[in-house]
Amino acid sequence: MRDLIEGALLDGVKLRQKCHDILPNVLLESAGIMVESLRAGGKILACGNGGSAADAQHFVAELVNRFEINRQALAAISLTNDASVMTSIANDFAFNHIFSRQVEALGRKHDILLAISTSGNSENILTAVNQAQDLGLKVIAMTGADGGALANHAGVDAHIHIPHASTARVQEMHITALHILCTLIDEIMFGGKV
Numbered sequence: 001m002r003d004l005i006e007g008a009l010l011d012g013v014k015l016r017q018k019c020h021d022i023l024p025n026v027l028l029e030s031a032g033i034m035v036e037s038l039r040a041g042g043k044i045l046a047c048g049n050g051g052s053a054a055d056a057q058h059f060v061a062e063l064v065n066r067f068e069i070n071r072q073a074l075a076a077i078s079l080t081n082d083a084s085v086m087t088s089i090a091n092d093f094a095f096n097h098i099f100s101r102q103v104e105a106l107g108r109k110h111d112i113l114l115a116i117s118t119s120g121n122s123e124n125i126l127t128a129v130n131q132a133q134d135l136g137l138k139v140i141a142m143t144g145a146d147g148g149a150l151a152n153h154a155g156v157d158a159h160i161h162i163p164h165a166s167t168a169r170v171q172e173m174h175i176t177a178l179h180i181l182c183t184l185i186d187e188i189m190f191g192g193k194v
Helices: 002-022 024-039 051-064 083-092 100-106 123-135 148-152 167-190
Strands: 044-047 076-078 112-117 138-143 158-161
Touching: 002 024, 002 167, 024 044, 024 112, 024 138, 024 158, 024 167, 044 051, 044 100, 044 123, 051 076, 051 112, 051 167, 083 100, 100 123, 112 123, 112 148, 123 138, 123 148, 138 148, 138 167, 148 158
Parallel strands: 044 076, 044 112, 112 138, 138 158
Antiparallel strands: none
16 A cells, blocks of 8 residues: 555656646746736636536636735636536536536636646537637646647647646646646736735
């Protein structure tokens, strides 16, 4: 059992070192896109499935409330929160439309879709990205493994990719990347001031 623990920890350390080399530029680009949107009166719409749904909710909570400094609330909505909306769409249309219908209803000029999929192949995420693209929204994708279909999707403006096969390790880095984005947004928009 100790070997399992040490293996998981060492694997995480190695992945963090790899991400140290590959993530800074795309995180700066993504933060810039988000800040531009927020300053223009836009909002961030976030979606994902399972653990990625939890990451979407976590990120939105940090923006709407606060991260590490007290500052004005920032506009963000998690598309994973409303069970009535999601089950209604899944029942009347298809599960693949649970996010795209919400993007259609809520997406406006200057908004951004944050689309999180560890495989990059989640059909409901890809459908949401298609809808965002149709509406002219910018899209930031977060993936793992080989990036899947999201990696080469024409509607993706920035791609935060964690190159690892383990969903657990990818999700650990996704939340780290999201926390870094929160720090960057606070720093750019508010100078990190309390």
